[in-house]
Amino acid sequence: ISRLDTNCDDGGFHQVHFRLPTGLEVYALDMNYKEQILYFADTKSDTINSVSLRNRTITELLSFNSNSTVGSLAYDWTANHLYWVDAGSVSISVMNAKGGHRKVILTDGLDKPRSIVVYPKKGFLFYTDWGSQPKIERADMDGLNRQIVISTDIKQPNGVTIDFATESLFWTDAYWDKISTCDFYGHRRKDIKKLLSFPYSLAIYNDWMYWNDWNERKIYKARN
Secondary structure, eight states, X not given: OEEEEOOOTTSSOEEEEOOOOTTOOEEEEEEETTTTXXXXXXXXXXXXXXXXXXXXXXXXXXXXXXXXXXEEEEEETTTTEEEEEETTTTEEEEEEXXXXXXXXXXXXXXXXXXXXXXXXXXXXEEEEEOSSSOEEEXXXXXXXXXEEEEOSSOSOEEEEEEETTTTEEEEEETTTTEEEEEXXXXXXXXXXXXXXXXXXEEEEETTEEEXXXXXXXXXXXXEO
């Protein structure tokens, strides 16, 4: 695992490597910045784990059966909870970030859930679904009060993230090869970047938007 340090004097990047045991297939990531703990899913061992960036200690939090595939993780820094999308069992679940009190909060109406992001201040949970009726939905963080945010001009919504400064939602669409944004209710929608190759995951940091491209195996950034 590598970290790109964006706080460089020259405005560039410093790459910091974290060595993990060989054989892992790290897929989904999220971060507890206060405690410097990185959460990750390993699709090789079908587990969710944490690693302390201070002492490199790895802890297995949860182990799945072979039918599970964790596609996305989201950390709730107010309640110290960890949410994840399980594409195999077609569900969204939550547990304590130390690995206990697991609970499935969403199954009905999901087809091919892909990505998840939470906004604890508002009590919102957003997730993408690129099944037969592709959409982005919003729910309370207990899975209740579901509302469709985007359901038109959307095909393969992969990554989803939040710009907390502007309270805006951003997502990638690998079918239309673009990155789009709207508010939390689907209004003020617009396309930010078009004609991309295969945008997958993305993140917002200050005024910058970062995304990786599945086909080109590169990480890009642009003003959001």
